[in-house]
Amino acid sequence: MSDIVFRFGGEGGEGVISTGELFTTACARSGLEIYTFRSYPAEIKGGHAMIQVRVADVNILLSRGGTADVLVAFNKEAYDRHYKELRDGGVLVYDNTDFLPDEDTRTIKYPIPFNKIAMEDIGIRLTKNMVALGALSELFGIPQDKFKEICREKFGKKGEAVLQKNFLAIEAGVKYVQQNVKKADSLRVQPSGRQPRLxxxxxxxxxxxxxxxxxxxxxxxxxxxxxxxxxxxxxxxxxxxxxxxxxxxxxxxxxxxxxxxxxxxxxxxxxxxxxxxxxxxxxxxxxxxxxxxxxxxxxxxxxxxxxxxxxxxxxxxxxxxxxxxxxxxxxxxxxxxxxxxxxxxxxxxxxxxxxxxxxxxxxxxxxxxxxxxxxxxxxxLEILTRRLPTAADLADYQRYKITPDNISPMAIPGMPDGFYSATGIEHTEAGGLNYEPANHGKMIEKRWKKIEGVLKQPWITKNYGTPNPEVAIIGWGSEEGVIREAVENGNKEGMKLGAMHPKILWPFPTEAINTYLKGVKRVVVPELNYSGQFAKILKQNLQDRNIDVISMAKPGGIPWSPAEVLAQAKEASKHYV
Amino acid sequence: MSKMTAVQYKTKIEPVWCPGCGDFGVLNALCNALSVKEVDPKNMVFVSGIGCSGRLPPYVQSYGFHTVHGRVLPIATGIKVGNPDLTVIAVGGDGDAFAIGGGHIPHMARRNPSIVYIVMDNGTYGLTKGQASPTGPLGMKTGASPYGTVEPPLNPIAMALAYDASFVARGYSGKNKELEALIVRAMNHRGFSIIDVISPCITFYNTYKELPPQLAAIPADHDVKDRAKAFELALRDDKIHLGVFYENERPAFEDRLKETADKARGAGAPKLDEIFLEFA
The missing domain is CATH 3.40.50.970 (Thiamin diphosphate (ThDP)-binding fold, Pyr/PP domains)
Known part of the structure; x- marks a missing residue:
């Protein structure tokens, strides 16, 4: 099994991100699973740009991964910012025409003069990105033909001359590694032989x-x-x-x-x-x-x-x-x-x-x-459309008719006899303006009750890990993969972790969550905001007031990592008595 | 559909307007125009904003959408884009059009969807009891301006001309036949048409007496394609001109969107599956 986290860093606007994207597509076409994470400056040119690509031959990738296995640093800033997140024994690939790293034995280092090769061998500075891809192809075993194939699709329109320059740059990167670099790591990207992914x-x-x-x-x-x-x-x-x-x-x-x-x-x-x-x-x-x-x-x-x-x-x-x-x-x-x-x-x-x-x-x-x-x-795919009025409905049409499920058939302009005037003013079932408190109470209840029906849908929550866990993790939105990976890693270590991930956030899936939490003492809630917004709503809706909700909230910037979530779950389980 | 009379276009709902409100005149002229144009009510939508004039949609036999303050134009655009076969008429007051919603007018002019926009312009916020609106005169004394307003009024016609709306006209609720003719002409126009209708508020800013001597028909020899001349007329401060200032046919938004779709589709409509392949 291979599972490698590559991180690319360099000057914004210099093609760092598109280099990472080309790398990503080449790996997906080799049947590998991909998960990327990127960070841009807000400016179009300048600033620091970073893209991280996790590549694996497993079935599903749940997060961007933790520390990097390979750091590709196009400049000193990339090295300064990211080197500490390169794991011990990881690989630093860097442009030694731009900077020299500190001497240490913590990582394996491959100096490759991207800029120099691009300028001297190809004559176009920005082909340094292709030089880098060629070098990575040789170092980690991604077929260079994949890069060339994607180049042809992307730059083919710019003419054969441009394309050939890019090919030459890829080949120059390959050649440089063959002649000058002795591979000292064991990382290999293994094309999986499975169908290419989108x-x-x-x-x-x-x-x-x-x-x-x-x-x-x-x-x-x-x-x-x-x-x-x-x-x-x-x-x-x-x-x-x-x-x-x-x-x-x-x-x-x-x-x-x-x-x-x-x-x-x-x-x-x-x-x-x-x-x-x-x-x-x-x-x-x-x-x-x-x-x-x-x-x-x-x-x-x-x-x-x-x-x-x-x-x-x-x-x-x-x-x-x-x-x-x-x-x-x-x-x-x-x-x-x-x-x-x-x-x-x-x-x-x-x-x-x-x-x-x-x-x-x-x-x-x-x-x-x-x-x-x-x-x-x-x-x-199941595709639904709105409920339209029947002939019987149209005989005495009431746009906001209160029905058993509070959903009223909706007439569409063009329909004979469906006339109504929609209005933001409180209205009756027939749609007429009405300021009576009793009518307002009735209609506001209709609108609220109507959407509660959605909580009967089977997809509203998803569970992972151990049923009846000793520590449960409930997050929301894009934290799903991170939590799932933390649960899997924790359970591999012998913990009893479980997660419920609601796909619906409102109306709040109160019943589903309370049922899930029966017998659970502690819930960890990772989310990316300062005040723990989801954790607050969760607390309001817990039937068992003895459940300890541990809010794991931090304002944005960078998502939680599986290791951080797992550490918090471990901390919570320590206090478990 | 058999031809409907103006009366048949009115619903049985009694308007909330004060007796003598200019908006009754606008409603009458509108229904007359609908009768002349023989519009099928089921294919017609009246869209309105907030204010006295915004109450109009349910008074007409048609579909209606009484929306939020200032947003009548984007919502009307969505209806027209959603179904270009519908006749879409937007109505509202001068606060709706020129204060809170003023930012939408230039973009309506640029897009040019076939929507008729009738602004019932009375210089005041009637529904909130008579504060000055953007078309009220400088020095107007109201509850919110007890010492007189310090902002001069804007000129809706000059503004619409500056934005290059493709049909710009002014009417008066007291001249019903003329107003009816303007509405019919606006409905015949392909593209965005705006009619600023002076429609006095009898309760808070009654101009019925002082208005008539200031009104004048646009001269019969005015060339409606001449935008510079239209500006001259709009900027005159001796008279308030009524009639069509400017009319310039150019492609309507809904037609341009259709062209775009045809261009994008090329020979035939691709299946979703073909779009997926772009990501392989």
């Missing part, structure tokens, strides 16, 4: 999920880290006959989505925290008028502009409660790249079925990292 970022998987769910109208405003959804769908949505609008602001984006949904179409927007803040007034309108729609929030560190390129899970409370009055909505947390695809289908299905806004929480780390997934079988 390599998708979280945002790409999410966008594909929306298309598979039947998305028809997308509206959005550029914002990091959600812009890649806008760009992906700008390219792909028109191919399916849908429409995309880049609006003047996020308020207009949700406005377009509300309008399109009113007209009978599946519609969504995607944004980040600042955009969701702008949308909350209209979110109330959507809840009040019972419009099916999906809002994706790719969370980033806040408040205010915060750290646009850094991850955080700090919008949970806003997603659940944001807005004036009490506007019910469903909130889902996406848990992995694969879940981004299937989670969006669930989001649209729930929006349509319950005629409600659905907020989908992802975050910068999940949005931008790539992972390998097996190609989804689109012929077996």
């Amino acid at each position: 390599v998708l970022s979280g945002n790409e998987a999410l966008s594909l999920g929306a298309l598979a769910a039947g998305l028809n109208v997308y509206a959005g405003y550029p914002i990091t880290p959600a812009s890649t959804i806008l760009e992906f769908l700008a390219r792909e949505l028109p191919k399916t006959g849908g429409s995309l609008i880049q609006t003047e602001d996020e308020i207009a984006a949700l406005g377009v989505v509300c309008g399109a949904s009113f007209a009978g179409k599946k519609a969504m927007t995607a944004t980040s925290g600042p955009g969701l803040s702008l949308m909350v007034e209209m979110l109330g309108l959507a809840a009040m008028t019972e419009l099916p729609l999906v809002i994706v929030d790719a969370q980033r560190a806040g408040p205010s502009t915060g750290m646009p390129t850094k991850t955080e899970q700090s919008d949970l409370m806003m997603a659940i409660h944001g807005g004036h009055g009490e506007a019910p909505r469903i909130v889902l947390g996406l848990t992995s790249v694969e879940d981004c695809f299937y989670g969006m289908i669930r989001a649209f299905n729930m929006a349509e079925y319950y005629q409600t806004p659905v907020i989908v929480l992802t975050d910068q780390a999940l949005a931008q990292r790539e992972a390998s997934i097996v190609k989804p079988d689109t012929s077996h």
Whole structure:
């Protein structure tokens, strides 16, 4: 079995990230599992850029991994920042035309003059990235043909001359290693012989999920880290006959989505925290008028502009409660790249079925990292659409009729006899304005009761590890893989750890969680925010007040690692009496 | 569908407006225009913002969406994009259009969806009891400006012309036939049309007496394609001109979106599975 964490660091805008991406694709095409993590500067040029790629031949990769096995440092800053996270006995590959590392025996070091080879042998400085890939190919056994194949697809359009320069650079890297480097480590990437994987970022998987769910109208405003959804769908949505609008602001984006949904179409927007803040007034309108729609929030560190390129899970409370009055909505947390695809289908299905806004929480780390997934079988997906009025309903049409499940058939403009006027003012079942407290009580209850039905869905939570554990771990959203890996590692060591991971965050899966926690004394709650938002909601909803909730909260930047979660679980189990 | 009379376009719901409100005139002219255009009510959506005028949708036999303050235009755009076959008419007041929602107008002008926007402009916030609006005169004394406002009014027509809205007109709720004709013409226009309708508030800012002498029809020889001339008319401060200032046909948003989809699709619609292969 091979399981290797590669980390690439260098100057932003110099191709460090795209080098990591090429490396990633080459490994996925070799049938390997991939999990990437990246950190950009907010600036387009300059600053420090880092991408970490975990490559393995196991069945599933749950996290970005802990310390790095291989550090590829393009400059001194990369070395200074990351060397301490290179494990003992790990491999440092560095550009010795840029800097020389301190002398120590902690790691194995391969100096390779990327810059010098690029300038002297190829004559183009930026081909140093290809030189590096060639060197890695030779050092760790990834076939160089894979790199060349991807280069041809990526740069083929730029002409044969450019392509040949890149090929020469790859070959120069290979040759340099053959002639000058004596391999002193035992790390090898083993092509698995399995079918090639799709390599998708979280945002790409999410966008594909929306298309598979039947998305028809997308509206959005550029914002990091959600812009890649806008760009992906700008390219792909028109191919399916849908429409995309880049609006003047996020308020207009949700406005377009509300309008399109009113007209009978599946519609969504995607944004980040600042955009969701702008949308909350209209979110109330959507809840009040019972419009099916999906809002994706790719969370980033806040408040205010915060750290646009850094991850955080700090919008949970806003997603659940944001807005004036009490506007019910469903909130889902996406848990992995694969879940981004299937989670969006669930989001649209729930929006349509319950005629409600659905907020989908992802975050910068999940949005931008790539992972390998097996190609989804689109012929077996369950796709739901909203309940339409029957002829009998239309005979005396009441848009907000109270039914046994509180879901009212929704007329669509164009239908004869379905006339109604949707309004944000409190209204009767027939849709007429009404200010009577009794009617308000009845209608607000209808809207709240309606979405509770979602808690009967089978997918709302997922369990891992030991049933009836001595320590349970409950996290949410993109922490799933990290927690699962911590549980697996702890149980290998003989601990009795278990995890429940809710995919639904609102309405809160109170019953499922309380049932799971019967007999459990301690719960560790890892999340990426300062105040422990999920832990607070969990505490409010625990039936057994003796359960000790250990909030493991830190503000964003870098996700928890499996080792950190496991350490906390161990600490909790020590006190177990 | 057999032709409906103007009265048949009205629902039985009694408007909440004060007796004598200009908005009754707008509602009448609208229903007359719908009758002339023979619009099928099932394919029509009235979208409104917040304010007295925002109450209009349920008074017309059609689908309606009474939304939030200032956002009538993006929501109307979503409806039109969602189903381009619908007749979409947006209505609202001057606070809705030019204060809280003013930021959307330039982008409507750029996009140019086939939506008629009727602004019932009375210079005041009637529903909140008479504060000055962006079109109220300088020095207007209200509860929120007891010493008189210190902000001069904006000029909605000049603003719409500056944004290059493709159809710009002004009407008066007291001149029903003329207003009806303007609405019909706006509905015939392919693209975004904005009609600023002076629609006095009888309770908080009654201008019925002083208004008529200031009104003048746009000269019959005005060339509606001449934007510079339209500006001249809009900037005149001796008269308030009524009629079509500017009309310029250009591709509508919904048509451009369709073109984009056709271009993206090429020969045939690809299956989702083909999009997956881009990531292999």
